[in-house]
Amino acid sequence: MPELPEVETIARGLQTLILGRCIARVEMLFSGSVQGDRRILTENLTGQVIQGVRRRGKLLLFELSDQMFLVGHLKMTGKFLFFPPGEMEINTHTRCIVHFEDKSSLVFQDQRKFGYLRCMNDTELADWPFFAQLGPEPLCMSEQDFVARLHSRRAAVKALLLDQTCIAGIGNIYADESLHLAGIHPQTQGASLAEEKIVLLYHSLHKVLTRALEAGGSSFRDYVDGLGRPGSYQDTFLVYGRGGRTCRHCNAVLEKTKVAGRSTVFCPWCQPKIS
DNA sequence: CGTGCGGCCTGAATGC
DNA sequence: TGCATTCAGGCCGCAC
Numbered sequence: 001m002p003e004l005p006e007v008e009t010i011a012r013g014l015q016t017l018i019l020g021r022c023i024a025r026v027e028m029l030f031s032g033s034v035q036g037d038r039r040i041l042t043e044n045l046t047g048q049v050i051q052g053v054r055r056r057g058k059l060l061l062f063e064l065s066d067q068m069f070l071v072g073h074l075k076m077t078g079k080f081l082f083f084p085p086g087e088m089e090i091n092t093h094t095r096c097i098v099h100f101e102d103k104s105s106l107v108f109q110d111q112r113k114f115g116y117l118r119c120m121n122d123t124e125l126a127d128w129p130f131f132a133q134l135g136p137e138p139l140c141m142s143e144q145d146f147v148a149r150l151h152s153r154r155a156a157v158k159a160l161l162l163d164q165t166c167i168a169g170i171g172n173i174y175a176d177e178s179l180h181l182a183g184i185h186p187q188t189q190g191a192s193l194a195e196e197k198i199v200l201l202y203h204s205l206h207k208v209l210t211r212a213l214e215a216g217g218s219s220f221r222d223y224v225d226g227l228g229r230p231g232s233y234q235d236t237f238l239v240y241g242r243g244g245r246t247c248r249h250c251n252a253v254l255e256k257t258k259v260a261g262r263s264t265v266f267c268p269w270c271q272p273k274i275s
Numbered sequence: 276c277g278t279g280c281g282g283c284c285t286g287a288a289t290g291c
Numbered sequence: 292t293g294c295a296t297t298c299a300g301g302c303c304g305c306a307c
Contacts, residue, residue, distance in 0.1 A: 001299080073301085076301070114301070130303095171301075172301090
């Protein structure tokens with residue numbers, strides 16, 4: 001499930017691979033993977049040149065000519081794969097192929113069909129509610145802003161980390177990992193957290209995201225970057241996917257519960273209920 | 276408005 | 292063995 005570090009790794013990798021390439025044709029193999037007008041994607045992109053590949057939250061933004069953007073959300077199983085000329089491989093999960101003029105290609109695969117592509121200009125992008133309502137980037141926001149956003153809410157702190165309008169880019173893996181590092185119980189209400197605890201969480205989140213970026217992301221299930229390479233941060237998971245096993249810090253048995261409808265693992269000793 | 280939960284989708288893992 | 296159930300999870304839409 002690609003979160004901030006994975007999507008950032010994909011964006012950086014694809015940037016070097018497809019910058020300046022000109023789109024010859026966009027081929028949709030499954031129309032359900034397009035949001036909005038499908039014809040814009042298949043008809044209006046021909047001749048457009050890739051000007052940049054960026055990330056905002058978990059969104060991948062391909063910047064094109066004429067203030068146009070090809071926007072992609074990978075959700076859980078989405079992948080963007082680049083293939084040099086003559087090397088393209090497609091399978092039953094291939095949803096869309098962007099053919100470039102030099103015969104190289106960018107393929108969108110998505111087993112569970114949750115992910116999507118959409119094409120829009122800069123104004124439409126800015127007016128798109130999901131994009132407009134995204135919270136700040138965790139690696140760019142200030143400590144004070146982070147404290148203010150969590151301290152003013154009554155929901156469970158884990159639900160707040162997952163709320164993309166509160167903070168953008170965090171998913172289940174990095175929520176659990178950063179809460180563990182900060183020693184905070186995932187069910188704790190934002191408003192009842194001591195300010196110094198929220199500051200600690202801010203720095204823990206920074207640490208976890210930075211290390212995950214250095215590791216090229218996490219490949220717990222099937223994440224790979226634009227060249228099909230997995231990340232390695234899953235080797236250092238402290239809690240995610242480790243329910244029932246022992247805490248690497250104190251040897252207590254890690255508990256598995258549900259918070260905000262998501263499977264949640266935490267250490268009952270390192271992350272006590274009252275913080 | 277803030278919060279919580281079901282549904283979407285597929286395939287791997289588990290249960291009987 | 293074979294069938295049925297459970298689980299994973301980002302985000303939308305709905306109910307309270």
